[in-house]
């Protein structure tokens with residue numbers, strides 16, 4: 001299994017074809033996902049029922065020639081396990097019933113124990129590994145401390161996360177206290193997912209790119225580094241490659257590559273060639289087509305795939321993906337065009 005092309009690419013070893021998976025590959029664009037979600041009653045129930053989480057994780061693997069599965073869950077399982085109360089309504093996105101706003105709220109938080117407080121996630125990982133029969137590797141994941149703190153303070157999505165930024169600026173000590181407990185939670189959560197069977201780990205720093213450079217270093221990068229270092233000091237996690245995806249943070253690629261992670265996820269605002277020139281041989285790269293490409297014709301999709309492969313060039317260390325999650329309005333047949341094009345156009349010629 002460690003020979004699978006996805007894991008080989010993360011180690012920057014030569015591969016027979018460029019491996020590909022898609023962020024949010026188990027999601028609302030698939031009719032079978034919508035059917036299982038309806039049976040579950042809600043998104044949160046779907047996440048909390050290991051059999052159903054396993055079912056939707058495997059749906060895109062059954063349909064397409066994908067090279068990796070990703071655990072079906074959410075980054076907000078940690079705040080939920082901390083007692084903040086997660087719900088996800090159709091159309092409005094995630095909501096936390098009890099956001100943290102004061103020093104006292106934050107001082108009361110403790111790191112969840114993965115095998116008790118987040119047992120349903122660990123059970124899902126074990127079940128998915130069993131049901132995958134080593135067909136493709138399984139990716140586990142968590143949110144970055146900064147991104148989780150944004151939701152924990154705001155209580156919901158936001159264009160600017162102004163409340164979280166205001167706390168960081170007015171009372172940095174309290175913000176660091178929050179980021180510290182979340183970073184410790186994320187580190188043990190990822191290590192537990194690896195121990196339960198996840199073969200690669202990914203950290204989503206979706207809102208890192210909202211921060212000005214000094215704030216990015218202080219409130220995001222510092223904790224991403226802590227997580228990468230802690231995963232290297234953990235028995236199982238040490239041999240499990242870690243992918244960091246800091247969206248909109250291309251200004252910090254070199255620093256992100258120096259955290260000790262195996263790979264960097266990239267959004268579509270930088271070319272793969274330019275990113276590779278900046279990080280060199282330090283890390284593998286994952287990405288980075290604009291998800292909007294999937295609204296274009298099959299011919300245009302293939303042209304974009306060809307361009308991305310050429311941009312990266314004939315080097316080891318590329319995992320093909322979109323630059324962010326697939327959107328619910330995509331035609332599943334266009335996804336097949338993309339995946340098949342990656343394999344066909346990256347075949348040794």
Ligand code: CP3
Nearest residue numbers: 023024025026027043070071072073074075093204206325
């Ligand atoms: O990639 C996968 O297939 C695995 C599953 C996965 C989900 N969320 C399922 C999901 C992963 C890896 C995530 C991570 C996640 N969750 C992130 C980081 C990645 C990113 O997109 O930047 C963030 C910021 C969240 C928080 C979150 N959860 C949001 C913003 C939403 C609403 C999204 C929307 O499109 O409405 C969710 C809910 C969610 N998580 C859905 C899915 C499939 C849609 C829920 C539904 O079925 O109604």
